[in-house]
Amino acid sequence: MRTKITVGLLILNAALFSYIFYFEGRIFGPEDITERSRKVFHSEVADIDYLKIEGRNLGATHILERRRDQWRLTSPVDWPANTHAVSRIINQIQYLERETSFMISELERTELTLADYGLDEPGMTLIFGQGDNRHELQFGAATEIGNRLYILDPSSERVHVVRRDIVTALGTPLDELRSDSIFDIPLFEVRSLTLQLNTPRSVKMRVVRSGDSWAFETPIQVPANERAVEATVNNLAGLTVRRFEGEISDGLDAYGLEKPAMRITLDGNRRNQSLLIGSEVSDPPGPREYYAKIPRRTSASPTVFTVDADKVDDLRNAQDNLRDRDFLTFHPEDLSSISIGVHDRDPVSLQRLETGQWQLVSRQPDQSIRLLRADSAVVDRLIERLGNLRARSFESNAPSAADKEEFGLTEPQRKVTLSGARDITLLLGYFSRTRANEIYAKIEGADFVYTVDSSILDALPVISRYYRDRLLMSRPDGAKITSVSLYGLDTDREIFRLELPSSDATWDELLEEEDEAVRDAVQALLPELRQLRVENYILDEFPPMLNMGRETRSWIYVVETTYSLTGGEDDQVTYFELYLTDRMGGQNMLVGSPELNVVFSARQEFVDAVSRLIDKSEEVSAPDPDPEADPAAETPESPEEASSS
Numbered sequence: 209m210r211t212k213i214t215v216g217l218l219i220l221n222a223a224l225f226s227y228i229f230y231f232e233g234r235i236f237g238p239e240d241i242t243e244r245s246r247k248v249f250h251s252e253v254a255d256i257d258y259l260k261i262e263g264r265n266l267g268a269t270h271i272l273e274r275r276r277d278q279w280r281l282t283s284p285v286d287w288p289a290n291t292h293a294v295s296r297i298i299n300q301i302q303y304l305e306r307e308t309s310f311m312i313s314e315l316e317r318t319e320l321t322l323a324d325y326g327l328d329e330p331g332m333t334l335i336f337g338q339g340d341n342r343h344e345l346q347f348g349a350a351t352e353i354g355n356r357l358y359i360l361d362p363s364s365e366r367v368h369v370v371r372r373d374i375v376t377a378l379g380t381p382l383d384e385l386r387s388d389s390i391f392d393i394p395l396f397e398v399r400s401l402t403l404q405l406n407t408p409r410s411v412k413m414r415v416v417r418s419g420d421s422w423a424f425e426t427p428i429q430v431p432a433n434e435r436a437v438e439a440t441v442n443n444l445a446g447l448t449v450r451r452f453e454g455e456i457s458d459g460l461d462a463y464g465l466e467k468p469a470m471r472i473t474l475d476g477n478r479r480n481q482s483l484l485i486g487s488e489v490s491d492p493p494g495p496r497e498y499y500a501k502i503p504r505r506t507s508a509s510p511t512v513f514t515v516d517a518d519k520v521d522d523l524r525n526a527q528d529n530l531r532d533r534d535f536l537t538f539h540p541e542d543l544s545s546i547s548i549g550v551h552d553r554d555p556v557s558l559q560r561l562e563t564g565q566w567q568l569v570s571r572q573p574d575q576s577i578r579l580l581r582a583d584s585a586v587v588d589r590l591i592e593r594l595g596n597l598r599a600r601s602f603e604s605n606a607p608s609a610a611d612k613e614e615f616g617l618t619e620p621q622r623k624v625t626l627s628g629a630r631d632i633t634l635l636l637g638y639f640s641r642t643r644a645n646e647i648y649a650k651i652e653g654a655d656f657v658y659t660v661d662s663s664i665l666d667a668l669p670v671i672s673r674y675y676r677d678r679l680l681m682s683r684p685d686g687a688k689i690t691s692v693s694l695y696g697l698d699t700d701r702e703i704f705r706l707e708l709p710s711s712d713a714t715w716d717e718l719l720e721e722e723d724e725a726v727r728d729a730v731q732a733l734l735p736e737l738r739q740l741r742v743e744n745y746i747l748d749e750f751p752p753m754l755n756m757g758r759e760t761r762s763w764i765y766v767v768e769t770t771y772s773l774t775g776g777e778d779d780q781v782t783y784f785e786l787y788l789t790d791r792m793g794g795q796n797m798l799v800g801s802p803e804l805n806v807v808f809s810a811r812q813e814f815v816d817a818v819s820r821l822i823d824k825s826e827e828v829s830a831p832d833p834d835p836e837a838d839p840a841a842e843t844p845e846s847p848e849e850a851s852s853s
Contacts, residue, residue, distance in 0.1 A: 286502075346359065
């Protein structure tokens with residue numbers, strides 16, 4: 209039984225192999241075999257790392273070598289290769305197909321020689337391989353018909369007829385074989401940038417990456433501007449060769465490269481790339497250029513080329529351009545207090561409450577403390593200005609005591625202390641002697657001196673009332689204005705008065721009977737008297753007379769307002785007086801309050817409303833002219849007429 213089963217299995221296997229060979233082979237085998245048989249090379253072109261191209265039309269031998277997955281042109285110049293051009297050549301070799309082929313030995317029967325196919329003196333020779341294994345191809349004449357040519361594979365002693373595409377790829381000009389790029393380390397891989405300037409001081413600058421930030425390592429240890437550094441690295445990645453110099457016969461000194469003016473180095477992951485910058489090209493064909501080269505430990509024939517001078521010039525001031533100009537760093541939400549002072553007066557003190565609002569701590573002449581609401585908008589603008597303060601220039605990295613005194617930093621114009629998670633004090637000194645609209649600045653306890661925009665002083669007046677809340681008085685919703693009066697102190701007369709006739713009456717009803725000008729003025733004045741807002745504070749006291757420097761101003765008018773607050777058994781009635789000067793320049797008016805002990809300049813809405821009431825009163829009080837009066841009779845006689853009469 210077992211013997212029969214074994215014989216049966218052998219017969220089935222034989223049938224299966226026959227089917228695969230005769231049927232499946234006919235479907236798939238011949239095409240695969242034909243395609244494989246048409247290829248000139250197979251496994252020998254799997255991992256090419258060496259290319260040598262010689263040809264009568266090339267002018268010089270081109271040698272390309274792959275080093276650490278990077279192709280490099282090593283002859284006739286030593287330079288990184290154009291990856292796309294090399295890939296095109298390798299693809300042509302790997303997928304090279306023959307139309308037909310024959311052995312060299314078959315030529316004897318046809319009485320032809322290699323010369324008949326242009327292969328006795330090949331027009332081009334290709335040597336390629338991997339490691340020590342080399343393979344050679346010789347390229348001969350074109351065929352008489354079709355876009356084909358003859359090539360010789362000496363190792364197999366076989367002549368192939370192939371398409372001309374491979375010759376086109378091998379004949380790529382030298383300029384196209386060379387890469388235009390100088391640096392090819394991508395930004396994400398760059399770990400440091402080093403610049404060495406060949407100046408009398410031989411300045412060396414190095415910035416290094418630490419996580420997501422950059423910092424100077426030399427010549428000083430300070431933060432670098434992340435955006436500026438990354439823009440510089442990207443700029444270097446875009447730096448290209450303008451043109452290559454020919455044969456170097458006069459030595460590198462003729463190009464300023466024996467002692468280069470600048471050395472640029474990018475460090476990446478286990479590799480670095482450097483560029484040496486020499487002298488400026490005396491007569492370039494286009495924009496300004498510098499001679500340059502890649503430094504090599506050993507190089508018999510250095511490759512000299514030119515680069516765009518403008519892109520290189522930007523690096524000469526890299527120490528300033530790449531430095532972080534945000535020297536005053538703080539988090540606004542962490543601030544608990546702000547102090548603004550000068551060396552010869554008490555500072556302005558602002559404190560943040562638990563509610564997030566700010567209050568002004570004002571010291572009175574008798575040294576008592578007065579707490580006032582601060583203007584949130586003013587404080588927010590101040591914090592924003594300080595947060596946006598940037599260094600215009602870097603004046604000194606290690607100022608001496610004499611330098612600090614010369615910069616005005618021993619007795620600064622402003623001393624601003626920001627307290628919070630940590631305290632930081634900004635010192636603002638004298639105006640710069642060499643830079644317009646800039647002043648010296650320094651962080652207390654640090655060595656560096658900067659210059660900043662002098663307009664920061666305008667945001668830091670050492671005047672407490674500047675930071676005071678502009679809402680001077682606000683009456684509760686239940687308080688109703690029942691009367692408004694305007695008196696002339698200089699004339700001792702009532703200029704204007706309106707009073708609600710009853711507690712149920714409204715101002716709209718009362719004003720319906722008034723002149724349009726009066727109605728508009730009162731409607732504009734009532735909101736100002738309910739919530740009294742200040743344009744600017746002038747004095748933190750109320751004097752009987754205003755001393756305005758060279759002149760003294762008196763109070764000319766007084767506005768008296770009556771408020772009735774409903775609640776309890778009886779209404780609470782309060783009176784509020786505002787003293788006014790005459791109009792100053794037609795658009796301004798000073799206002800004082802004995803009750804609030806303050807003098808301020810009024811808002812334009814208040815000034816316009818009061819001015820209309822005053823003007824209306826003067827129109828009403830002016831006497832009407834008598835139309836029957838004889839103007840001539842009222843004209844006084846002149847001295848000459850009186851004597852003649």
